[in-house]
Amino acid sequence: MRKTKYDVMPEIKRRFANRAIREQTVPWETLEALAEAASLAPSCFNEQPWRFLIATDERKEKLLATLTPQNQEWAGKAPALVLTAAKKTFTQGGKNNRWYMSDAGCAAGFFILEAERRGLVAHPMAGFDRAAAQEAFQLDADLEIVHVMAVGYPGDPSLLSERNQARNHPNTRKPLEDILL
Amino acid sequence: MRKTKYDVMPEIKRRFANRAIREQTVPWETLEALAEAASLAPSCFNEQPWRFLIATDERKEKLLATLTPQNQEWAGKAPALVLTAAKKTFTQGGKNNRWYMSDAGCAAGFFILEAERRGLVAHPMAGFDRAAAQEAFQLDADLEIVHVMAVGYPGDPSLLSERNQARNHPNTRKPLEDILL
Numbered sequence: 001m002r003k004t005k006y007d008v009m010p011e012i013k014r015r016f017a018n019r020a021i022r023e024q025t026v027p028w029e030t031l032e033a034l035a036e037a038a039s040l041a042p043s044c045f046n047e048q049p050w051r052f053l054i055a056t057d058e059r060k061e062k063l064l065a066t067l068t069p070q071n072q073e074w075a076g077k078a079p080a081l082v083l084t085a086a087k088k089t090f091t092q093g094g095k096n097n098r099w100y101m102s103d104a105g106c107a108a109g110f111f112i113l114e115a116e117r118r119g120l121v122a123h124p125m126a127g128f129d130r131a132a133a134q135e136a137f138q139l140d141a142d143l144e145i146v147h148v149m150a151v152g153y154p155g156d157p158s159l160l161s162e163r164n165q166a167r168n169h170p171n172t173r174k175p176l177e178d179i180l181l
Numbered sequence: 182m183r184k185t186k187y188d189v190m191p192e193i194k195r196r197f198a199n200r201a202i203r204e205q206t207v208p209w210e211t212l213e214a215l216a217e218a219a220s221l222a223p224s225c226f227n228e229q230p231w232r233f234l235i236a237t238d239e240r241k242e243k244l245l246a247t248l249t250p251q252n253q254e255w256a257g258k259a260p261a262l263v264l265t266a267a268k269k270t271f272t273q274g275g276k277n278n279r280w281y282m283s284d285a286g287c288a289a290g291f292f293i294l295e296a297e298r299r300g301l302v303a304h305p306m307a308g309f310d311r312a313a314a315q316e317a318f319q320l321d322a323d324l325e326i327v328h329v330m331a332v333g334y335p336g337d338p339s340l341l342s343e344r345n346q347a348r349n350h351p352n353t354r355k356p357l358e359d360i361l362l
Binding site for chain 2: 002004005006007008009010011013015016019027032033035036037039040041042044045046048050051052053054083085086098099101102103104105106107108109110113114117123124126138139146147165171172174176179180181
């Protein structure tokens with residue numbers, strides 16, 4: 001558990017980039033519940049630009065193949081991979097939505113904390129082949145992929161590679177004064 | 182309180198774009214605690230691209246002046262306005278960070294839910310003069326403003342204008358099937 005200066009929501013305090021995920025199925029309803037939690041995030045003009053591709057079984061294998069080998073190694077154990085995408089334009093009027101990425105990121109934050117509350121890990125990854133993932137699922141050109149999350153129950157860190165074991169702990173953070181303007 | 186299909190974190194369920202904010206000071210420590218909660222969000226290469234400008238008193242008046250008149254009307258009562266910004270480039274190497282906006286949005290999500298947990302409102306707004314805010318606080322060109330949040334304790338909705346009273350309730354959401362790919 002992280003040390004914080006202030007009292008902070010336990011889900012936020014506990015969360016870290018956990019790579020140790022058990023090979024145990026997560027019920028579809030639970031995965032949907034995470035997406036529902038995400039869907040309640042705020043968004044500019046209530047556009048709700050976020051989209052989630054919950055990949056299990058065959059779709060998981062397809063999405064897994066687009067990850068870097070380093071990510072495949074540990075994320076392959078996760079029973080689900082979830083691709084987050086953001087719709088670039090407003091549905092009404094079709095203009096570019098300047099907040100598509102920040103709003104989708106906020107929704108992903110809600111997803112991740114709801115996962116934590118339910119004793120699950122949702123670990124976002126930037127290491128994947130964007131074009132390959134877009135192609136594999138024939139994603140609309142108006143959707144931009146944000147990240148791919150590995151989702152599952154926490155597992156035994158001793159099953160990770162030595163390198164991943166060594167870094168399977170909360171990362172440090174900048175001191176508060178460095179992020180306050 | 183929203184109706185949801187699944188059991189969802191109470192902070193997520195309760196949150197909505199509340200415009201009714203009391204004119205009551207929020208202790209500085211509490212505002213800092215929200216930024217600390219935000220700082221624990223995940224980010225690509227642990228860059229932590231988020232920055233928060235917590236504006237109270239004189240700085241609040243300066244930031245308030247950059248909001249649209251419609252937002253000034255209700256957000257002016259909030260004891261604090263918080264500008265969220267995102268650093269466009271990686272500190273190591275200086276390359277563009279493709280995740281700067283989504284990571285800052287995720288951190289804002291953590292900020293908003295920690296506020297909710299503490300019985301506070303943190304309401305992000307897109308209606309402000311971006312150039313004027315950048316200028317007023319001499320923000321570095323490498324920082325892009327995400328939004329401005331009105332932060333304070335919930336107040337009496339009867340003090341809002343008729344128009345704002347009428348819309349001071351949770352917005353609807355797309356059905357889950359519309360956001361699942």
